[in-house]
Amino acid sequence: MVMDQLSEEVRQESPWTMMFADDIVICSESREQVEENLERWRFALEKRGMKVSRSKTEYMCVNEREGSGTIRLQGEEVKKVQEFKYLGSTVQSNGECGKEYTNGCYTNGCTSGHQSVKLLKFADDTTLIGLISDGNELAYRGEIDRLVSWCSTNNLELNSLKTVEMTVDFRKDPAPRPPVILCDSPVSSAESFCFLGTTITKELKWAQNISSLTKKAQQRMYFLRQLKKFLLPVKMLVNFYTAIIESVLTSSITVWFAAATARDKAKLQRVIHSAEKVIGCSLPSLQELYFSRSRRRAAKIAADPSHPGNELFRSLPSGKRLRSIKTRTSRHKNSFFPTAVSLLNSAPLAPR
Numbered sequence: 001m002v003m004d005q006l007s008e009e010v011r012q013e014s015p016w017t018m019m020f021a022d023d024i025v026i027c028s029e030s031r032e033q034v035e036e037n038l039e040r041w042r043f044a045l046e047k048r049g050m051k052v053s054r055s056k057t058e059y060m061c062v063n064e065r066e067g068s069g070t071i072r073l074q075g076e077e078v079k080k081v082q083e084f085k086y087l088g089s090t091v092q093s094n095g096e097c098g099k100e101y102t103n104g105c106y107t108n109g110c111t112s113g114h115q116s117v118k119l120l121k122f123a124d125d126t127t128l129i130g131l132i133s134d135g136n137e138l139a140y141r142g143e144i145d146r147l148v149s150w151c152s153t154n155n156l157e158l159n160s161l162k163t164v165e166m167t168v169d170f171r172k173d174p175a176p177r178p179p180v181i182l183c184d185s186p187v188s189s190a191e192s193f194c195f196l197g198t199t200i201t202k203e204l205k206w207a208q209n210i211s212s213l214t215k216k217a218q219q220r221m222y223f224l225r226q227l228k229k230f231l232l233p234v235k236m237l238v239n240f241y242t243a244i245i246e247s248v249l250t251s252s253i254t255v256w257f258a259a260a261t262a263r264d265k266a267k268l269q270r271v272i273h274s275a276e277k278v279i280g281c282s283l284p285s286l287q288e289l290y291f292s293r294s295r296r297r298a299a300k301i302a303a304d305p306s307h308p309g310n311e312l313f314r315s316l317p318s319g320k321r322l323r324s325i326k327t328r329t330s331r332h333k334n335s336f337f338p339t340a341v342s343l344l345n346s347a348p349l350a351p352r
Contacts, residue, residue: 010037010044031071034059038073060084060093110150114139119147122196135175144180158182164190166202170331198252204331206256210264217248217271221278228278237279245275250289254297257290259334295347298340312337313344321345 011017018025026041028034042052052073058081059071071078083092112119112128116139120127128147130140151158160183167177167189179186192201192208199209224245227237249268257265269286276283284292302313302322314323322341327333 010040012037031069034071035073038071038078042073054078058084060091062093064093109154110147112143113146114143116140117143119143127195137177141180144182148182160185160187163187164193166190166193166200168202168204196252198255204259206260207264209252209256210260210267213248213251214267214271217245217268220245220248221271221274224275224278234279234281238281238283241275241279241283245271246283246289249286250293253286253290254294254336254340257286257294258336258339259331291343294336294340295343297336298344301340302344309337313341 011019016027018027024041026034026037028037038052038057045052054073054076057073058079060081060083070080081093083090085091110119110121110126116131116133118129120129126147128140128143130137130143132140148158163182165180165187179189181187190202192199194200199212201208224237224241227240232240249271265286272283272286298313301307301309304310312325315321316323322345324345325338325341327338332338
C-alpha cells in the first residue's frame, strides 16, 4: 500500500510493472526503456525519502542478442544475472521457470530408509536429521552415504562447500565425534543454521532467532509510519500490520515462544506497542498470538490421524481432557507438544 501511493505516477500495468511489498520488477522491450524507467522510479522514490538499493538491483535479458550492451543506474553498471527469484519462483534467462518444482521432481524418489533418520526437502535444500543413541551413528552415517550415492546415480551434485553439520548434545561430557566426510571433504561444524527462515542453534536457544525477527519487524515499521502520514484509515493500517509485521513476529512462534526468555519476548512486544501507537488502536499481544496459533495448530494435528504427532493427543477415559505428556527436562516441557496439550486442556475439548 505504501508503494502503491509512492509509485502512482510512474507505475505501469502488469506485466510491465510488478510489485510485492518493497520488491519491484520492471519489464521493457529494450535496454533503453529499462534505463529510462529505472531512472524514473529512482527519482520518484528518492524524492519521497526512499532509496533504490544499488547492490540488490539486478537485470536479466531474455532472448538476448550478442553485444547488446549493459544497463546503468546513474552511471553505475547494474549487475547482470541469468536467473532471479520472484515470489518464491526462479525465472531464468533461457525462458524456463519452475526450477523449484523441477528440483522437487528430481529428488522425489530420495527418501530415508531408517526410522531414526528423517529427510526433509524444500526446493533444492535438503536437511538430514538423525537420532543418535548410545553413540551409535551407523544409521545416521549410512543415510548420508545413501544420499550421496543416490545423487551420484541420478546425476545430481551435492555442494560440499554449503553443507554444514550441527550437533545437538546436552550430555555433560560428550565424546568428540569424527567429522562427516562428503565428496572426500570433511563437513564443517556449525553453531547454528537457518531452516525455512528460523534460526536454530545447537543449544536450542532462541535469542538469535528473535533478534532477527525483531530487526525485520522494526524495518517494516517504517512503511507503517509512511501509511499513517498518508492518512489511511485505521482498518487499512491494521490490515497492513497483520500482513506485513505481525506475520514476521509470529514466524514459527509455536516452536520458540514457550522456551524464549522474558527479555526476548519483551523485544517483540515492544514492536507491537510501537505499532499500536502508530495505528491508534489495540492489537493482539504476543502471548495472545501464541495461544491462538498453538491451539489452532494443535487442534489440526489432533484431528488428523495421518499426522506423526497425532498419537500424542490422547484423551483421558473421561473424554474431557487430554493425557499430559510426561517430561523430564524444562527444555522438553517448553517444546510444542507438551505446551499444546496444556493449552487444549485449558480450553473445551472438541470431539475427535
